[in-house]
Amino acid sequence: MRFPFFPVKIGVAVCLPAVAALLLGLVAVSRLDGLAQRSRSLETARLPRADLAVAVERRLLLAAQAIRGYALSGEREALERAKKELAQAADALHAAREAASRPGMESLAAEAQKISFFLDTYKKAAESAVVANDRVSQARAALATAQDAYAAALAGYVELKTAQWDRELAAKYPQPEPLRLHAKRLKTAQAAEDAGRDVRLAAETAKADRDPARLAQALPRYDEAEAALREIKAGSDDETKRLAPVFTALAGCRQAASALLTDWEALRATGRQIVEAERAAISAGTELGGTTLAEAAADASGLADALGGSRLLLLGAAWGILVLGIVFAVAMALVLGLPVRRCAAFARDLSVGRLTGRLPVSGWDEVGQLAESLREMARRIGKRLAR
Numbered sequence: 263m264r265f266p267f268f269p270v271k272i273g274v275a276v277c278l279p280a281v282a283a284l285l286l287g288l289v290a291v292s293r294l295d296g297l298a299q300r301s302r303s304l305e306t307a308r309l310p311r312a313d314l315a316v317a318v319e320r321r322l323l324l325a326a327q328a329i330r331g332y333a334l335s336g337e338r339e340a341l342e343r344a345k346k347e348l349a350q351a352a353d354a355l356h357a358a359r360e361a362a363s364r365p366g367m368e369s370l371a372a373e374a375q376k377i378s379f380f381l382d383t384y385k386k387a388a389e390s391a392v393v394a395n396d397r398v399s400q401a402r403a404a405l406a407t408a409q410d411a412y413a414a415a416l417a418g419y420v421e422l423k424t425a426q427w428d429r430e431l432a433a434k435y436p437q438p439e440p441l442r443l444h445a446k447r448l449k450t451a452q453a454a455e456d457a458g459r460d461v462r463l464a465a466e467t468a469k470a471d472r473d474p475a476r477l478a479q480a481l482p483r484y485d486e487a488e489a490a491l492r493e494i495k496a497g498s499d500d501e502t503k504r505l506a507p508v509f510t511a512l513a514g515c516r517q518a519a520s521a522l523l524t525d526w527e528a529l530r531a532t533g534r535q536i537v538e539a540e541r542a543a544i545s546a547g548t549e550l551g552g553t554t555l556a557e558a559a560a561d562a563s564g565l566a567d568a569l570g571g572s573r574l575l576l577l578g579a580a581w582g583i584l585v586l587g588i589v590f591a592v593a594m595a596l597v598l599g600l601p602v603r604r605c606a607a608f609a610r611d612l613s614v615g616r617l618t619g620r621l622p623v624s625g626w627d628e629v630g631q632l633a634e635s636l637r638e639m640a641r642r643i644g645k646r647l648a649r
Contacts, residue, residue: 390535
């Protein structure tokens with residue numbers, strides 16, 4: 263029994279399109295698996311990492327805003343809000359460090375550690391600013407108390423000099439020299455009062471403008487008042503005794519003003535530290551947030567491009583298989599069907615007695631054997647008819 267070549271040809275003709283379709287399906291499944299893996303990576307790593315980074319950045323910005331509000335207003339409410347925002351920023355960093363143990367988020371640990379260091383520095387600078395602000399408030403209160411004491415001492419001296427002026431003026435024969443001396447002392451005391459008010463106003467303006475230079479510029483007024491007061495007490499033990507409380511209060515004002523300026527400068531120094539720490543923390547948070555968002559956007563864009571590429575590839579492969587299938591079907595029809603049709607036509611000719619036709623069919627398969635049998639049959643019939 264010969265090998266069935268023709269059925270094998272038919273089987274190959276049927277199986278090849280199926281194999282092509284199977285290969286296309288395998289390619290599609292492979293591409294879809296890769297896209298699904300990238301999608302899972304984006305969903306489980308990139309996007310959560312970006313969310314955490316943005317949360318840290320947002321908390322740092324809110325904390326910076328609250329601390330600035332406290333620095334500008336000095337209100338305890340702003341301070342409590344700043345503490346709350348700093349605590350929430352620390353919580354966001356803690357969540358980021360915990361998330362760093364997930365697959366694909368390992369690089370978040372180092373960034374979170376760096377931001378945590380900057381945040382600790384930021385918190386310490388803010389705490390130092392709170393202490394310095396409290397010291398400035400206490401120094402302001404001490405200066406106000408000293409200025410009140412100075413004003414009270416001068417007011418007492420002015421009242422005394424006014425009474426002496428009135429007594430001299432009420433005498434039957436007022437002496438011009440004592441009157442002139444009392445008037446000079448009164449004028450000097452009033453000038454010293456004006457100097458104290460100028461310094462007080464400068465301190466209030468400096469507080470409103472948050473500019474200690476205004477207070478420093480007004481302090482020479484105390485020197486002018488002291489020099490004038492020393493002139494009117496010179497050579498008079500009574501005036502020296504009466505002006506002693508004034509000089510004591512004036513020294514207290516100077517000491518309080520000097521302490522206020524020192525504490526204020528310390529507060530400004532802590533303010534500079536806050537600005538530097540804030541810039542470093544927010545810069546690190548912004549860098550982390552921007553980087554993670556850029557990476558997530560790049561992954562999403564890459565995924566979209568890959569989806570588009572896969573769609574075009576699979577669509578092209580499908581159309582290619584369709585065209586090749588049509589070509590293959592036509593070719594198989596010609597290869598397999600044409601010899602059979604020729605054999606059938608040759609057999610019809612034999613059935614009506616037409617023996618002149620040729621049968622150009624050859625091969626090792628069953629169709630070739632059929633053609634050879636038909637040709638042999640035609641030869642034998644021809645020989646019989648020739649007899």
